Amino acid sequence: MSSVWNLLNPIRNGATGLKLLSSGRELFGTVIQHGKMDKTVTVKVDYRYWYPKTKEFKSKTSKYQVHDSENFCVTGDKVVIKSMLPISTMKHYYVRNIVKPFPRDTYYKEGQEKKEMSEQLKKEYQRLYQEFYEREQQRTEIKNKKDEVTLKSALKAKALTRAMANLRKVESTQKKKDKVRSKSESRREQKSLSEAIDSKLSKEI
Structure with a gap:
C-alpha cells in the first residue's frame, strides 16, 4: 500500500541519481531556505505528539537538510521528503515531490x-x-x-x-x-x- 503522501500526480521527482530505499520514511514540510548550498534546501517539519504526563498534545519542529537535485525548490514550497541512503553527514532525505509550489513570480x-x-x-x-x-x-x-x-x-x-x-x-x-x-x-x-x-x-x- 502506498504512503498517504505519495500523490498520484506529483509535480516533480527529485530522485535522479540517488541510492533510494525500497521503503522509507516520508515527511511533509515547508522549505524555509534555499540557494545557500548547491542542490540543498532546508525543510521545516512540524509534529504533534501525545504527552502522557499532562495528557495533552504538544507540538515539535525539526529542520532537515534535503537533497534537491535540480535546484528547483524555493522558500515557501510545501514538499514531501523521503529518506534515502546518506550522501553526506547532514543529508538523509530528498525531495519526493512538491505538493503546493510557492508562486515563482x-x-x-x-x-x-x-x-x-x-x-x-x-x-x-x-x-x-x-x-x-x-x-x-x-x-x-x-x-x-x-x-x-x-x-x-x-x-x-x-x-x-x-x-x-x-x-x-x-x-x-x-x-x-x-x-x-x-x-x-x-x-x-x-x-x-x-x-x-x-x-x-x-x-x-
Whole structure:
C-alpha cells in the first residue's frame, strides 16, 4: 500500500541519481531556505505528539537538510521528503515531490526589489564615503599609514550608517505618498459614485 503522501500526480521527482530505499520514511514540510548550498534546501517539519504526563498534545519542529537535485525548490514550497541512503553527514532525505509550489513570480519580484535596493545602497554608500573622505582630508593632516587606515574604517562605518538611514527615509516618504494617493483615489471614486446616484435619482424624479 502506498504512503498517504505519495500523490498520484506529483509535480516533480527529485530522485535522479540517488541510492533510494525500497521503503522509507516520508515527511511533509515547508522549505524555509534555499540557494545557500548547491542542490540543498532546508525543510521545516512540524509534529504533534501525545504527552502522557499532562495528557495533552504538544507540538515539535525539526529542520532537515534535503537533497534537491535540480535546484528547483524555493522558500515557501510545501514538499514531501523521503529518506534515502546518506550522501553526506547532514543529508538523509530528498525531495519526493512538491505538493503546493510557492508562486515563482512573487518570489522573483521580491528578489528583484531586494537587488535594486542593495544597488541603491551601494551607490549611496560610495558617494557618502567619497564625500566624507575628501572633507576629512581638508580638515586633518594624515601623518602615517596607520592614521589613514583608522580614518578610512571610521568613515566607512559612518557612510554605511548614513546611507541606510537615507534609504529608509526615502522609502518611508514613498509609502506616505502612496498612502495619500490611494486616499485621494478612493475619495474621487466615492465622489463620482455619489454624483452618479444623484443624477439617476434626479432623472427618476
